[in-house]
Amino acid sequence: GAVVSQHPSRVICKSGTSVKIECRSLDFQATTMFWYRQFPKQSLMLMATSNEGSKATYEQGVEKDKFLINHASLTLSTLTVTSAHPEDSSFYICSARPSLPGYSYEQYFGPGTRLTVT
């Protein structure tokens, strides 16, 4: 149980274009989903917290107009990287917190999306 999928797993795009990444909880509903970014050999960095039906909460230093997050249903959140630049190349990972009795803070992660901007 508690499976999270992420699509695409890898994407290469040209500088200036936009890329959408989907995160789905497959066997549970998730009121809250999270988006992280991880650069090589560095720790996880939380970008934003996404709550179903409301605006995402972005961490300090993360541009909300560049990283658009939509959490339209209890099983789907999307991250759109707009006007991507080479410095946006990174490993983007989503996680979801089950909205079920008995669960508190645990997060289950998707497999990640490796974005390369050329």
Place this chain on the structure above:
Amino acid sequence: QKEVEQNSGPLSVPEGAIASLNCTYSDRGSQSFFWYRQYSGKSPELIMFIYSNGDKEDGRFTAQLNKASQYVSLLIRDSQPSDSATYLCAVNEDSNYQLIWGAGTKLIIKP
């Protein structure tokens, strides 16, 4: 600023031995504690969580929590080469169900 600290390692342990990973946290009010495993190039995977003082065992893994010392650890018995990974400690942040993450300890199990 709430913090979670881990020794970055690498921690090198012979195959079959016990690997001991440690984590300290700054917020005395923290209630939920998690250990994640992350293989190189992959996303984190939840392996243990603990809420109460004491030990919690799951197979070869034991999580230990000492709230008075603000210390949580993970023991891996009978270490296998497949246990070689980075282990992330995380603690609850009350705001919006977020977790505060340690930087991770890289564990290497030597055959």
